[in-house]
Amino acid sequence: MVSSVCIFSQLVDVLLVLAFFSHITWAVSGSSPCKQTDVGVIRPHSVTITEFGTVGDGVTLNTKAFQNAIFYLNSFADKGGAKLFVPAGRWLTGSFNLISHLTLWLDKDALSLFHTSDDWPLVDPVPSYGRGRELPGARHQSLIYGRNLTDVIITGDNGTIDGQGSVWWNWFRSKTLNYTRPHLVELMNSTGVVISNLTFLNSPFWNIHPVYCSRVTVQNVTIMAPLDSPNTDGVDPDSSDDVCIEDCYISTGDDLISIKSGWDEYGISFARPSTNIVIRRIIGHNRNGSGIAIGSEMSGGVSEIYAEDIFLFNSSTAIKIKTARGRGGYVRNIYISNVTLPGVDTAIIFNGSFSQHPDEFYDPNALPVIERITFKDVTGDSIKVAGLLNGIEGDSFRHVCLLNITLSVTTESPWNCSNVQGYSDLVSPKTCEPLKESINPKYYSDCYLLPVICRVQVIKTKVLGCFRGK
Numbered sequence: 418m419v420s421s422v423c424i425f426s427q428l429v430d431v432l433l434v435l436a437f438f439s440h441i442t443w444a445v446s447g448s449s450p451c452k453q454t455d456v457g458v459i460r461p462h463s464v465t466i467t468e469f470g471t472v473g474d475g476v477t478l479n480t481k482a483f484q485n486a487i488f489y490l491n492s493f494a495d496k497g498g499a500k501l502f503v504p505a506g507r508w509l510t511g512s513f514n515l516i517s518h519l520t521l522w523l524d525k526d527a528l529s530l531f532h533t534s535d536d537w538p539l540v541d542p543v544p545s546y547g548r549g550r551e552l553p554g555a556r557h558q559s560l561i562y563g564r565n566l567t568d569v570i571i572t573g574d575n576g577t578i579d580g581q582g583s584v585w586w587n588w589f590r591s592k593t594l595n596y597t598r599p600h601l602v603e604l605m606n607s608t609g610v611v612i613s614n615l616t617f618l619n620s621p622f623w624n625i626h627p628v629y630c631s632r633v634t635v636q637n638v639t640i641m642a643p644l645d646s647p648n649t650d651g652v653d654p655d656s657s658d659d660v661c662i663e664d665c666y667i668s669t670g671d672d673l674i675s676i677k678s679g680w681d682e683y684g685i686s687f688a689r690p691s692t693n694i695v696i697r698r699i700i701g702h703n704r705n706g707s708g709i710a711i712g713s714e715m716s717g718g719v720s721e722i723y724a725e726d727i728f729l730f731n732s733s734t735a736i737k738i739k740t741a742r743g744r745g746g747y748v749r750n751i752y753i754s755n756v757t758l759p760g761v762d763t764a765i766i767f768n769g770s771f772s773q774h775p776d777e778f779y780d781p782n783a784l785p786v787i788e789r790i791t792f793k794d795v796t797g798d799s800i801k802v803a804g805l806l807n808g809i810e811g812d813s814f815r816h817v818c819l820l821n822i823t824l825s826v827t828t829e830s831p832w833n834c835s836n837v838q839g840y841s842d843l844v845s846p847k848t849c850e851p852l853k854e855s856i857n858p859k860y861y862s863d864c865y866l867l868p869v870i871c872r873v874q875v876i877k878t879k880v881l882g883c884f885r886g887k
């Protein structure tokens with residue numbers, strides 16, 4: 418018999434389960450919503466965008482009105498904060514910056530359209546990337562941008578933010594872009610961010626990009642882009658901590674959720690990890706990319722990732738960890754459970770040779786450490802490949818633990834593994850040789866089974882450690 422005790426800080430709401438097990442006991446999922454920011458906060462000052470001379474005809478450009486409205490509301494930031502109300506209408510606009518203590522509210526049938534004429538501002542590259550993700554140098558600023566902010570809420574009654582991305586996708590395809598494409602929303606170096614109850618369509622590039630942020634909630638949003646649109650990732654938490662993404666429907670041309678933390682030597686020196694990220698109750702669909710990805714930019718480290726209740730249909734890949742020599746950093750303590758995959762080509766991919774580098778100055782000896790990755794309760798139909806698990810030669814991905822995975826596979830060799838090490842129980846079809854050993858008690862500390870024992874209910878939680886004893 419083994420018992421387990423968790424130590425955690427006092428500001429938390431952790432359900433502590435003392436698990437007594439001779440083999441493995443399975444925890445029951447929690448279902449409380451992300452609770453880290455009060456979305457009900459009342460802003461004492463509110464204006465409607467039409468007070469700033471907007472025309473909601475889908476043709477008139479309203480960028481100045483958005484900028485003026487926010488400039489005006491800035492005087493209330495230290496007086497309890499403010500709300501910018503966007504009513505029904507088709508509001509064509511260019512990029513604008515948010516401020517602290519702001520609620521941007523898009524009402525029912527409010528449609529904010531990213532203009533397609535040609536004056537898009539540029540911003541500096543993200544320091545942990547050293548350059549634009551697609552092209553060297555600066556990048557186009559996102560439609561909705563914020564930096565160094567606290568307490569920002571972007572919400573509404575299912576209003577829509579439409580990036581009108583096809584012009585950008587065409588430039589990408591014809592290789593005529595001059596700078597990296599813009600996101601729909603980017604918040605940099607900000608704390609206390611909520612993005613909820615909205616729909617995001619046709620992003621030029623990634624949809625929602627929190628970078629160097631803490632306490633971020635993305636809840637109950639719909640994100641859609643054509644299945645063949647290039648790099649239209651859904652939500653990409655990047656060098657960010659205490660992030661909760663839940664109750665979302667995401668269908669795009671690339672990864673639905675991708676956790677990142679900087680690129681090669683730039684990410685290594687910036688050294689800001691992504692950690693404490695909860696992802697749950699996601700329904701997703703794509704034909705290119707994966708449901709949940711980690712990397713390939715992970716040089717600042719990625720850890721303590723909990724994903725559960727993931728439903729991905731008719732898609733290419735469910736879970737993917739991408740890295741390469743030169744990345745450095747780590748991916749550790751990853752726990753993914755209750756994943757349902759009707760009609761998914763490949764359930765799990767580890768790719769240790771995702772070798773796009775920012776420039777030639779990366780250090781090929783900077784090897785990523787990939788360890789303690791647990792998959793539990795995964796089912797799927799019409800799967801072509803269960804796992805394509807390829808680590809890095811001389812730098813095996815280790816302590817990969819597969820528990821209770823049942824996939825109905827349509828091909829002859831469902832698993833293909835190299836440079837990985839781990840354990841498994843109740844896996845069908847039978848897993849590959851390097852993961853075949855059963856998870857017996859002497860391996861409990863290798864496997865990342867922490868959430869089986871301590872359920873992390875709220876993201877504010879800081880689980881400081883978990884100790885096992887007799």
Ligand SMILES: *[C@@H]1O[C@H](CO)[C@@H](O)[C@H](O)[C@H]1NC(C)=O
Nearest residue numbers: 514562563564565566605606
């Ligand atoms: C954010 O903070 C950084 C570092 O202090 C500063 O360089 C930058 O200008 C600030 N940006 C904004 C938009 O406030």
Ligand SMILES: *[C@@H]1O[C@H](CO)[C@@H](O)[C@H](O)[C@H]1NC(C)=O
Nearest residue numbers: 573574575576614615637664
């Ligand atoms: C999700 O958003 C819709 C409107 O977009 C709203 O009607 C519904 O109540 C929201 N659900 C939750 C759980 O917040």
Ligand SMILES: *[C@@H]1O[C@H](CO)[C@@H](O)[C@H](O)[C@H]1NC(C)=O
Nearest residue numbers: 574575576577615616637639
């Ligand atoms: C919000 O609007 C989108 C797009 O119109 C729609 O697909 C989605 O079902 C709506 N969500 C809710 C909760 O009503």
Ligand SMILES: *[C@@H]1O[C@H](CO)[C@@H](O)[C@H](O)[C@H]1NC(C)=O
Nearest residue numbers: 535585588589593594595596
């Ligand atoms: C890129 O720059 C060239 C030369 O300035 C310009 O003609 C072209 O329109 C630009 N392309 C885009 C997509 O902005």
Ligand SMILES: *[C@@H]1O[C@H](CO)[C@@H](O)[C@H](O)[C@H]1NC(C)=O
Nearest residue numbers: 544564565566605606607629
């Ligand atoms: C983030 O904000 C802090 C405090 O304002 C500042 O010191 C730091 O330089 C900023 N970092 C970035 C990358 O903007």
Ligand SMILES: *[C@@H]1O[C@H](CO)[C@@H](O)[C@H](O)[C@H]1NC(C)=O
Nearest residue numbers: 456572573611613614636637
């Ligand atoms: C979403 O909308 C629902 C219904 O109006 C509301 O109860 C809920 O608090 C909202 N959630 C967030 C996170 O904004």
Ligand SMILES: *[C@@H]1O[C@H](CO)[C@@H](O)[C@H](O)[C@H]1NC(C)=O
Nearest residue numbers: 644645646647648704705706
């Ligand atoms: C998948 O993405 C790659 C790279 O962006 C692209 O070359 C390919 O055409 C895409 N495939 C589909 C089916 O969209």
Ligand SMILES: *[C@@H]1O[C@H](CO)[C@@H](O)[C@H](O)[C@H]1NC(C)=O
Nearest residue numbers: 446725726727728755756757
């Ligand atoms: C597993 O996830 C599905 C959604 O994909 C959900 O309906 C189901 O309740 C979850 N099961 C458990 C045990 O939480």
Ligand SMILES: *[C@@H]1O[C@H](CO)[C@@H](O)[C@H](O)[C@H]1NC(C)=O
Nearest residue numbers: 702729730731732759760761
């Ligand atoms: C997935 O694709 C199959 C075959 O094309 C189709 O019958 C099924 O309805 C799709 N599933 C969903 C959930 O859309």
Ligand SMILES: *[C@@H]1O[C@H](CO)[C@@H](O)[C@H](O)[C@H]1NC(C)=O
Nearest residue numbers: 768769770771772773805807
């Ligand atoms: C890994 O990713 C790279 C870059 O996308 C690709 O060329 C390679 O085929 C992938 N390897 C495997 C085994 O999937």
Ligand SMILES: *[C@@H]1O[C@H](CO)[C@@H](O)[C@H](O)[C@H]1NC(C)=O
Nearest residue numbers: 443755756794795796821822
């Ligand atoms: C295995 O996973 C399935 C769902 O994928 C679940 O219904 C079943 O209870 C799990 N078995 C164990 C032993 O936990």
Ligand SMILES: *[C@@H]1O[C@H](CO)[C@@H](O)[C@H](O)[C@H]1NC(C)=O
Nearest residue numbers: 805807830831832833834835
């Ligand atoms: C595994 O994949 C590699 C590369 O994709 C291939 O060369 C090899 O034959 C595969 N091995 C098995 C056992 O299927």
